[in-house]
Amino acid sequence: MKSATSRSRWTLFLVIAVCAAPVILSYLSYYWIKPEGRTNYGTLLDPRLFPMPAMMLSRVENSAPAEIxxxxxxxxxxxxxxxPCTQQCEATLYQIRQLRLMQGKEQSRIERIWLITDQYQPPVAQLQAVTGMHVLRADATPLNKWLPVEQGKAPAMYWYLLDPLGNLVMRYPVGSDTVKIKKDISKLLKASGIG
Incomplete structure (x- = not known):
């Protein structure tokens, strides 16, 4: 009789262990086994920390007022x-253009904006190279407060991705890998039902 009771208890404990194991393993993996990799290449930004400021903008080509x-x-x-837009600046403008084109049929969901914070007037050839891009003049003060940068770096050392609601969502250093950025943007467009 004792051996039947003992066997029943062991069977009960075994059933409980089998049922509890997935819960225990998921708890351990969630709190102690942190994944090393991440799925995004750029720096993910929390839009709540960077609300878009009111800015006075004007179009470079005709000084008409504009807004982001x-x-x-x-x-x-x-x-x-x-x-002034140097060779590195031109390379970044070209990269942004190519990234938009690389999205194929989704490219119509993306706009390109170049904000110039000084009195630089891009030459005609430079403006022709960025046809379709919004080239705007902006005051540096609100921009510098708004755009997140690392200590000792300027906003011009990065370019940014804004979502359709106007929130900053990603930041890329100038000179970043085009293929990896394309994957980030493709994932965002695929996952997003807006824009």
């Missing part, structure tokens, strides 16, 4: 420069 909000409803690639 004019492009609401679209994803936006935002580049900021505070000096």
């Amino acid at each position: 909000q004019d492009t609401n409803g679209k994803w936006r690639m935002l580049m900021v420069t505070d000096a």
